[in-house]
Amino acid sequence: MFSLFIGNKNYSSWSLRPWVAMRHFGVPFSEQKVRFDSFTPDSSFKQRMNALHSAGTVPALQHGELVIGDSLAIVEYLAELYPEQAWWPREAQARAVARNLCARMHSGFNHLRRFFPMNVEADLPKEGALIWRDQASVRADVLALTQEWENCLQRSGGPLLFGDFSIADAFFAPVCLRFKTYHVPISARAQAYVDHVLALPAVKEWVQAAKAEQDFRDFEEPYRLQGSE
Ligand SMILES: N[C@@H](CCC(=O)N[C@@H](CS)C(=O)NCC(=O)O)C(=O)O
Incomplete structure (x- = not known):
């Protein structure tokens, strides 16, 4: 049996992926x-996660004695355990593109991540x-990413990046x-992709739970709560 350790559903973008x-x-x-x-060393979050894995972050997957403390490594492990399911695209070049995009999400698009932190429940158009x-750097990240999406959608025919759902769609959810939260203006093609992802049953289930959470943390709320107390 697997145990998946996750953070607050409203905020924890890395937890959402696996x-x-x-x-x-x-x-x-x-x-x-x-x-x-x-996330201070004495927080109960850090104490609990550090006891599980030296990364001290969520998500973490526990499977018997094994603990995997990184979102991409978790889905790679599961893809190996369940090869009958197409976690990655079956075709080698498409799979390489999918892996490249996920690795880039992991280590890049820093401006997008910094200025648009995930906040499922919030609506922040202004x-x-x-x-x-x-923020020109944010616009550049968004344009680079949505161009990559459009290339994938054109090659696969959609509606998801590689046709059917794959790890790449989980990574971009x-x-x-x-x-959606920040009303980012993207192309019609990219928006159609966003709409498809948001309509996936698993994503809807996460969003519903995130909205029900109502557990707001000031350090995750640069626009709504910080400085207001
Ligand atoms: N590369 C890691 C990143 C995980 C991560 O940064 N998780 C955040 C929550 S979304 C966290 O646990 N932060 C706590 C901290 O930075 O101490 C992964 O993909 O799993």
Whole structure:
């Protein structure tokens, strides 16, 4: 049996990725929610996660003695355990492109991630418009990413990046949610992709739970809560 350790569903974009992929592919798991109190070394979040894995972050997957402390390594492991499911595109070149995009999400698009933190429940059109106007680096990240999406959609015929759902769509689901929260102006093709991702049953289930959470953390709320107390 798998245990998947995740953070607050409203904020934890990395947790969402393996959770959505596991739900989509029907992998049974027990969800272990580790609430964000803070990320200081003495926080109960850090103490709990550090005890599980030296990364001290969510998500983490526990499978018997094995603990995997990184979202991409988690889905790679599951893809190996369940080869009958197409976690990655079956065709080698498409698979290489999918892996490249996921690795880039992992290590890049830093401006997009910094200025548009995931906040599923929030609706921030004004903040989004100001960031879009003032931050050329954010516009550049968004344009580079949506161009990659459009190339994938054109090659595969859609409606998801590689036709059917793959790990790549799970990895970009948090970006789709950010585009919605901040009303980011993207091309019609990219928007159609976002709409498809947001309509996936696993993503809808996560969003519903995130909205129900109502557990707002000031350090995750640069636009709504910081400085207001
Ligand atoms: N590369 C890691 C990143 C995980 C990550 O940064 N998770 C955040 C929550 S979304 C976290 O646990 N942060 C706590 C901290 O930075 O101490 C992954 O893909 O799993």
